[in-house]
Amino acid sequence: MYEILEKEVLAPTITKLKVKAPMIAEKTKPGNFIILRVDEKGERIPLTVADYDRETGVISIIFQEVGYSTKLLGKMDKGDQIQDIVGPLGHHIDLEGYEKVVLLGGGSGTALLYPKVRGFYEQGAEVISITGARTKNLIILEEELEKYSDRLFIATDDGSYGHHGYVTDILKDLMEKEDDIDLVVAIGPVPMMKAVADMTKEYGIKTIVSLNTIMVDGTGMCGACRVTVGGERKFTCVDGPAFDAHQVDFEELMNRLNFYQNEEDLVHDTAVEEDK
C-alpha cells in the first residue's frame, strides 16, 4: 500500500498526487513511469512520474481523468492508500549533449513534459517550453515551467490565454527564426505529436515523442504496448516510452489506443450505476 500525502487539483479533471514510494523515488529519472492499481479490482494503469524527491522518498503523479480508473484515482484523498505502485519503468531520457531544446506539451501531456523540462534545464541546456490547452483554466504547471525554462510560451485553442491557436504555430515560428534548435520533445495527444513530427521533419530537427499506449504489466511480458517504430515492433514499456518521432507509426498507435473504447464506456456506465 502506498499512502497519498498530498492532493492538489491543478485544473478541472487534472490532479496531482504526492505519494510515499521511497524505493521508486530513489531510482527515478526524467522520462520514467510507474504502473499503479487503485484497488484490488483495479486495472494496471501507467502514469509518468512528474516529480520525485529522493530525500523524502516521495513521488508526484499528475493525471487527467479520462477513463474509469483515472476518475477513481481522482476521487482519492490525502491519507488514502493506493493498492500497488511499481516502477520506475521504461527508459529515462538521455539529457546530455543538447544545447537548445524546445519542449511542447499538449493538455495533460504537459504533466509528462515537466520532468523533462526540469531535467534539461538542470543539465544546462537552453530550454524553450510551449504548453497548450483548449482553454485558460486547463493550462497547468505554468509556475513550475516558468521556473525551469528560459522562455515559456502558452497557447489556447480559444484564445483565452496566450497565443490564440496551437502549440505547433509557436514551434513553427521558432523554427523559422532560430536555426540552432537541436532537439524537440513533444508530449500530448497523438494528433498533436504527429503534427509536430511532420513539421520538424521538414526542418530536419531531431524530435522525441513519449507514447502513452495501452499497457498491462509494463515489463515487456505481454506486448499490449507494441508500436511500430522505423518498421520494427517495439514494446513501449521497455523500449520506450520515448521514441524518435520521425520513425513512429502514428496511425497504428491511434488505432490501438481506441481498441477498448466500448469497454471503457461499459465500465463507466456500470460505475455510474453503482454510484446511484
Next chain:
Amino acid sequence: MALQKKKTPMKEQAPEERIKNFNEVPFGYSDDEAVVEAERCLQCKHQPCVEGCPVHVPIPQFIQAVIDGDVEEAGQILKSKNNLPAVCGRVCPQEEQCENVCVMGIKNEPVAIGRLERYVADYNMERGSDKSSAAELEKMKVPELEGRKAAVIGAGPAGLTAAADLAKYGLDVTIFEALHETGGVLRYGIPEFRLPKKIVDQEVEAIKELGVDIQLNVVVGKSITVDELFAKGYESVFIGVGAGLPRFLNIPGENLNGVYSANEFLTRVNLMKAFKYPEYKTPVVVGDKVAVVGAGNVAMDAARTAKRLGAEDVYIVYRRAEEQMPARSEEIHHAQEEGIEFKLLNNPVAIHGEDGRVARMECQQMKLGEKDDSGRRRPIPIEGSNWMLDLDTVIIAIGQNPNPLLTSNTKDLKTKSWGGIEVNDDQQTSREGVYAGGDVVTGAATVIKAMGAGKTAAENIKNYLLEKSKK
C-alpha cells in the same frame, strides 16, 4: 483380485457445462477411488517411476502410505521432494515422466500417479496437515546460516521452491516479484479451470509461514539491481524470472486490434480477472470467432479460455501435424471435448483487418516433409493453397523467450544467444553468489523442472554460504 487394466477414472465436469464456467474441470479422487488406484501399483523394486520424476519423489512409498490409509504420511513423503504437490498433481506432464516409465504401463494403463499426488496433496491441504513437520524442519536447519540474508528474484515455481528451502536452512529470505501477485505463470498463465488460484494462495501462504518475506511490485533491474541487493547485505541471489517475453509471428497485420499475445490474453483473464469484467476493471475482447496460433499448453489454455468467455468458434491453427502438438495429451483431449476445432498443417501468413480490427487470417496449407534437426518431420508449404479464416480475435501462442529486462541490467551475467542465463550443474551463473533456474535458464519448460532447479540451487547456495563463511 482381478487386475484393473485401466486407470481409475476421475470424475469431471461435463464439457457442455464447463465451457460456461471457470471452475476446475476434474473433481479429484474420493478416498475409496484413491485406494483402488493405489492398489494397482506393483511396488516395483527398481522403481523406474522415481527415476522418471524430475525431482525423484519416492512414488511407490507414498502410494503405499495411501493403501495403508495414512494419507498424512503420504503427504510428508511427497513434500520431502516436492514443495508444491497440489500444483504438480494438476499440471505436471506425468505421461512423459513417471507414468511414461511405469511398469504397469507396459501392458496396461500406467498407475495414475498424478491423480494420486493430487489426491494426497488436496487431502492434507484441506486438513491443514500439508506443512513440513517440525522434525523435518529441525533436521534441515543449518545453525551457521541462521539470520543471514538471501535474495530470490521472481515468485514463480522456481523462486518459490528456492525460497522455501533456503528458509528451511535458516536463512533470512526475501523474494522480489515484479507483479502485484505471486505465483508467476501459475497465477497469470495457467487458467483457474486447470489450477484454482486458491491452491496457489495456500502454497504461497505455507512458504510465508516458513518466514519468507515477499516484496511485490519490485522489478529487479529497474526498481533495484542485483548489485544493489548485494550492497544491501544479501549474500546470495537466486534468479527465477521465467521466460516472459512473447514471440510474435512477424506477419502482416499482427498489430491490428484483436491480436493478442497469449501472455496478454491470459494475463488479462487470469491475473487481472477480466472474466469477471466489469466488476474487475480490466477488459478483454474475444468476439465470436477466435483463432489461437500454436499447439502447446499455452495455446490449449488460451483456446479453452476464449470458449469460456463466450466465443462461438474457437480454432487451433498449427503448422505441423497432430502427433507433433507439444501440449499435454490430456489438455488436447479436453480441448477437443469442449468443441475447439483443430486446423492442423496450416500456417498463418497474414492477418487482414477492417477498420483497424481483425477480420480474417490468411492461412497456407502445409504437408509434412523430411525430418529436421529436432527429429520432427518438417512442414512444407503447399503452393497456391492459401485460404481465409473469418475471425474477430487472433491469439499468438508460439512460445516465449526470457525477458531481457533483468539480464541486460545486470553486469557480468553470461547469457546464451536466445537470452537464457548460462549456469553450471549447480545452477550457478557466471557471477559468484548468483544462481538461476527455471524457464530463464531452460526456455519455456515445465513447473516441475523449474522447481527442481530451484531446489538444486538452494542446496548449492547453502554450500556456497557455508564455504564462504569459512574463508
